Amino acid sequence: MPESPEVDALVEELRARLAGRAITDVDVLEFRVTKTRARPPSSLVGERVTGATRHGKLVDLVFGEAHLVVSLGRHGWARWRDGDDAVGFDAPVTGADDADAGPAPALVTIEFDDGSALEFTDAGGWVSLGLSVVDDPAEVQAVAKLGPDPADPAFSRADFDRAVVGRRKQVKAVLQEQESLAGIGNAYSDEILHTAKISPVAHAAALTEAELDRLFDTTVGTITSAIEGRRGIPIDQLKAVKVAAMRVHGRAGETCPVCGDTIRDFSFASTTAQYCPTCQTNGEQLPLRE
Numbered sequence: 001m002p003e004s005p006e007v008d009a010l011v012e013e014l015r016a017r018l019a020g021r022a023i024t025d026v027d028v029l030e031f032r033v034t035k036t037r038a039r040p041p042s043s044l045v046g047e048r049v050t051g052a053t054r055h056g057k058l059v060d061l062v063f064g065e066a067h068l069v070v071s072l073g074r075h076g077w078a079r080w081r082d083g084d085d086a087v088g089f090d091a092p093v094t095g096a097d098d099a100d101a102g103p104a105p106a107l108v109t110i111e112f113d114d115g116s117a118l119e120f121t122d123a124g125g126w127v128s129l130g131l132s133v134v135d136d137p138a139e140v141q142a143v144a145k146l147g148p149d150p151a152d153p154a155f156s157r158a159d160f161d162r163a164v165v166g167r168r169k170q171v172k173a174v175l176q177e178q179e180s181l182a183g184i185g186n187a188y189s190d191e192i193l194h195t196a197k198i199s200p201v202a203h204a205a206a207l208t209e210a211e212l213d214r215l216f217d218t219t220v221g222t223i224t225s226a227i228e229g230r231r232g233i234p235i236d237q238l239k240a241v242k243v244a245a246m247r248v249h250g251r252a253g254e255t256c257p258v259c260g261d262t263i264r265d266f267s268f269a270s271t272t273a274q275y276c277p278t279c280q281t282n283g284e285q286l287p288l289r290e
């Protein structure tokens with residue numbers, strides 16, 4: 001799932017490549033991605049891109065007064081098709097809920113007046129990509145509900161405390177909750193908690209003052225340095241760069257770079273996450289559903 005550092009890099013590339021370009025055609029190959037039926041993406045034909053920005057994990061392609069808000073969901077992403085150079089464009093649909101199973105199918109193709117085309121893809125077994133055309137991004141529920149973004153220079157300790165302190169909820173769940181903190185998902189919450197040496201299943205309300213200090217510093221530090229690290233990486237390489245940068249996430253069975261213990265899986269919500277027992281849980285093993 002793309003999180004704020006990858007979406008930030010995607011948005012920068014969209015801005016650099018598309019600013020000033022006008023849409024010449026929109027092809028929606030999967031009707032379920034259109035969330036604003038009365039105002040489909042094709043209503044933007046003839047409109048010119050004036051900017052691109054990010055709201056949490058959502059992409060906002062700006063056309064003057066109109067916004068195309070793209071929710072990438074679990075397995076959504078974007079790629080370019082230049083002229084007839086359709087890399088992976090005609091690849092068979094795998095249908096597997098596995099982003100590595102092969103080139104993801106394009107569910108939406110947007111063509112521009114320079115002959116280039118932007119495709120939004122979804123590698124999941126069900127469609128989680130969503131496109132909305134609105135006058136105000138806050139018309140999209142997923143944008144309206146967003147909490148403060150730790151990458152925002154204005155993000156303060158008071159913002160963090162409002163989101164976290166006293167919450168009777170596991171701290172990993174709080175970090176990933178978009179209403180509390182915008183942009184963080186399963187991967188970066190694993191990284192943040194490992195660096196902060198805090199158990200992912202500790203209740204936020206039970207954290208000590210020292211733990212809250214560390215968690216604030218590592219939340220801001222992890223996200224801002226990841227954004228810095230992804231800057232300028234072409235969008236077709238971002239996933240690989242993200243995977244390579246992870247210290248614990250996705251690394252079960254490997255050695256913790258801090259203490260040398262073995263990184264382990266545990267079950268969290270509907271997925272699997274990773275932690276280091278020595279660094280984070282005093283050696284205790286967290287439950288893993290097979």
Ligand SMILES: [Zn+2]
Pocket residue numbers: 256257258259260261276277278279280
């Ligand atoms: Zn460790």
